[in-house]
Amino acid sequence: MKFEVLILGSSSATPIYGRHPTAQLVNVNEQLYLIDCGEGTQVQLIKYGVRSNRIKHIFISHLHGDHYLGLIGLISSMHLVGRKDELHVYGPPGLKEIIDLHFLHSQTVLRYALHVHTTQDDVQDVIFENENLLVSSFPLDHRIACTGFRFDEKKHLPTIDREKTEAIGVPSAYLSLVKRGYDYTASDGTIYRWQDLTVAPPAPRSYAYCSDTVRTPSYLPFIQQIDLLYHEATFLHEMVDRAVDTYHTTALQAAEVAIEVGAKKLLIGHYSARYKDLKPLLQESRETFAETQLALEGNWYRI
Template sequence: MSKFEVLILGNSSATPMYGRHPTSQVLNFNEQLFLIDCGEGTQMQLFRYGVRSNRINHIFISHLHGDHYLGLVGLISSQHLMGRQADLHLYGPAPLKDILEIQFKHSDTQLRFEIIFHSTNDQRAEIILDSPTLKVTSFPLRHRIACTGFRFDEGKRSATLKADEVERLGIPTPYLKLLKKGVDYVAADGTVYYAKDLTFPAPKSRSYAYCSDTIYSSDYFESIKEVDLLYHEATFLHDMVDRAKETFHTTSFEAAEVANAVSVKKLLLGHYSARYKDLQPLLVESRSVFANTELSEEGKWFEV
């Protein structure tokens, strides 16, 4: 099966605590690496878990609270020092472009590569990257400042070959990709070998949604509907729901309610408050509402 998985680099809110780092994660889609948020220490976490930062060509920043982007200048600077030449696509709030420009201006840094900046829209959902294999959509969240989530949808997948049958019939290798796309093979003697008879149906396309900082709200439900894996902030236990509302965050109980409401397959909690050394109570609370919940753990890959 082709790769579609998420590596958690950081899962803490606001400040590093108990060995946990500010928010950041890597999405591996068929060996294309995408970085989602970039809190302090992100490049050290990339190094720790064996991810080469120069393989990352797209970075998505949800909003401009420091625990989600303060590692970005350091990461880009290191890519420059390591000789990066490939363009870097950066998606985030419009003011982020100004922040980077003033940082590099006053450090007299002339990057060897181009940053192609894409402003995100905190008022409506927009497709921000579209290819035959992967579509990325940003969508508004409800936080104290402009903030967006991101949804990653796999393109239509190819059918898989019935390998033994294809080999028995001696169908030439150059035609195998066409069979997977549904194109029938016509042999030299005129015999037609139908693609539907030589392939298994294409697997269902997969999807991942990332909900950064947000208060519980149905406003973004449509944008994350029926994803296979939902990462949703769960800063507090529900006995702190008043504090969650005051700071425009979500409880683990509410994150589970979101997962139920939008019919996702699996829920991944993150963005834990520094008040919680033990995270098991958040997991227990969430599972009381949505059974298929896991805690995001730094250094762990989660399949979509």
């Protein structure tokens, strides 16, 4: 099953050096989910060949402009190109009021159903679930209400060990029960444990998005044992005072977080405009956590 993330925007506050404000597209089994939607996200989607109407769920971390000012334009364009499918947007208190005020003054009545769900910034919360995926929000520590998002692939069913089931003669009608954990009793009364008739599934994968936040222990419980951790790394550690003042993180701190939570891989982004060259940020993080990559726009990262 496909599970990967496309970086659409990697810049902090201001667009610069061809970098755009934050947005990411997560593809889980060909279902597309957008995380944050900085100004220009709809143009980035066009650039990377993504039809925006394939997106059914948008998750907004917080109401600083560089994380959501492209949302109204994207919602409007979806309307203009004839979207009919409903759209779900998840974001902090205030987001619905902002969207409503825009459409009040533009006198827009969307042709599709838009549902705005308010996230909570004080508790972890499952905000979306389908047959493959579970998405939860969790509190980050930023200047204003801000949440991270965690994408957990659901546990897969085991696969049938055909060689064994055929040797035993398990009727095909029973196989879907066996996959679901029912033992098989043969006509001679022999009981075959389902574990012995199946091959264990691959472990479910997980992706966590942490931007924007200051380095605190408070959100670490929510991102334990994550496969791929996206963590903001706005500054080099020589600017740690500025990072603390502005409720941001350094590349070193992102690496420390990755180690503390047992992350397999780390993706850093949300680069300050002071860094034209990103290699020093990558180097700083890799010195502590080797499995770091830069979030680069247009790149897909497999989870």
